[in-house]
Amino acid sequence: MSDTAKELQKKEASTPEGIERTRPHKVYTPAADIVERQDDIIVTADMPGVDENTVDITLEKNVLTISGTVAPLSPGSHRLVFAEYGVGDYHRAFTITEEVDRDRIHASVKNGVLRLVLPKAAEAKSRKIEVRSAA
Amino acid sequence: MFWTESNRYGRNWDLLREFERMSRLFSDLSTPFDRATEFPAMNLWSDGNEAVITSELPGVDPGKTDISVVGKTLTVKGSRIPEDSGGEGSYHRQERWNGSFTRTIELPFQIDQNRVAARFSKGILEVRLPRAEADKPRKITITTN
Numbered sequence: 001m002s003d004t005a006k007e008l009q010k011k012e013a014s015t016p017e018g019i020e021r022t023r024p025h026k027v028y029t030p031a032a033d034i035v036e037r038q039d040d041i042i043v044t045a046d047m048p049g050v051d052e053n054t055v056d057i058t059l060e061k062n063v064l065t066i067s068g069t070v071a072p073l074s075p076g077s078h079r080l081v082f083a084e085y086g087v088g089d090y091h092r093a094f095t096i097t098e099e100v101d102r103d104r105i106h107a108s109v110k111n112g113v114l115r116l117v118l119p120k121a122a123e124a125k126s127r128k129i130e131v132r133s134a135a
Numbered sequence: 136m137f138w139t140e141s142n143r144y145g146r147n148w149d150l151l152r153e154f155e156r157m158s159r160l161f162s163d164l165s166t167p168f169d170r171a172t173e174f175p176a177m178n179l180w181s182d183g184n185e186a187v188i189t190s191e192l193p194g195v196d197p198g199k200t201d202i203s204v205v206g207k208t209l210t211v212k213g214s215r216i217p218e219d220s221g222g223e224g225s226y227h228r229q230e231r232w233n234g235s236f237t238r239t240i241e242l243p244f245q246i247d248q249n250r251v252a253a254r255f256s257k258g259i260l261e262v263r264l265p266r267a268e269a270d271k272p273r274k275i276t277i278t279t280n
Contacts, residue, residue, distance in 0.1 A: 009176070010191075018152060033218075034227035044218060046231055048191035048258035073259070078180035078187050085176035085191060112193035112258015115218075 013091050025072065026088030030114075034094070041098060041118040047090045048112035049073070055114055057107055059100065065093040066114065099123065174236050175211075184271070186242055186264045193258035194218075194231075202253050202262060204246050209264060210239045245270035 013027040021027065030045040043064070047055065050068035058065045068090040074080075099121040106117040180187040192200070192213065200213035214235035245267040252263045 031230040031232070033229050033231050035224040036227055037224035041227075042224070044231065046193040046258070048193040051257050073189065073261075074180075076182070076187075078182045078185070080178060081181045082179040085178060087178075111195065111197075111255075112191070 010085055012086075012088075023069070023089060025070070026086050027091050028086070028088050029092050030066065030068075030090045032092065032094075036098075039120055041096065041100070041120070043094070043114075043116040043118065045090075045092070045114045045116075046112065047109075047114050049087065050090065050109060050112060050114070052109045055107075055109055057105075057114075057116065059096075059102060059105065059118075062096050063093055064096050064116075064118070065091075066116075067091045068114070173238055174232075175238060177238070177240065184266050186244075186266075188240070188260075188262045188264065190260045191258060192255075192260050195255075195258070195260075197255035197260075200255070200260070202251075204248050204251050204264070207243070207245055208239055208241045209246070209262065210237065211260070211262070212237045 010028045011031075013029045015021065015027070030047045032043060032045040034044075035042045043066075045066055047066075047068045049070035054070070055066070055068040057067075070087060070089055072087055096118065098118075101119045101121040104119045106119075108115050175190045175192055177188050177190045180189065188209065190211070192215075195213050195215050200211065202212075203210045212235070215233050217233040242264060247265045247267040250263075250265045254261045254263075
């Protein structure tokens with residue numbers, strides 16, 4: 001183990017009572033980092049098993065939804081004898097307060113990590129009021 | 136409250152739903168699932184002649200991941216470097232882990248070191264560990280006189 005505490009278990013996403021998902025797999029909430037910079041917001045999410053074809057990102061009004069589907073892996077004729085983690089799909093939604101320039105959103109997936117760059121809209125940037133400390 | 140079908144059948148309806156939920160819970164338990172005590176969590180697959188270890192290591196550089204096999208044990212070493220956001224910027228949240236890890240696991244058989252194969256794709260590490268030929272059970276034929 002290293003100096004930083006690591007989450008040992010994946011977190012399962014909650015489903016509303018009485019409503020089932022169409023796919024019978026488990027659904028997990030991917031761990032995410034969100035960094036806000038002057039001109040953009042960067043969202044990084046751990047989604048192992050997901051590639052550029054199986055990840056789905058939507059931005060509706062100010063809700064950013066990330067979902068990914070994972071094909072259950074089974075190496076050949078092998079049987080799962082011991083499992084410490086579950087395999088399933090991913091789903092997570094965030095509300096974004098800043099105005100985002102939808103046309104310039106950039107998303108990429110590398111080694112199971114999703115990286116989203118959400119550039120702030122020009123009008124949102126200009127609306128920012130600088131606060132100076134009074135002398 | 137509205138008068139709906141579910142209200143008319145009141146309790147029974149809820150009971151039925153509760154049973155459904157319970158049966159789903161139990162069916163989830165059918166997989167040999169155990170909570171991970173060490174990082175990274177690993178799943179073990181087997182077909183008798185070969186064991187396959189899978190582990191979710193998103194964002195880990197496969198070139199810098201170290202896999203070694205000695206006798207019955209497998210050791211996986213690696214690290215994940217925090218992504219550079221260019222110095223500036225403030226974190227809204229930081230949930231992803233960073234740093235290095237080492238995990239050693241012992242299998243119930245000798246591993247054929249020459250035939251060990253590892254693959255890394257989409258953030259999932261897969262290590263195939265074939266059982267050593269010398270370790271395999273020898274079939275003994277019974278002779279009758």
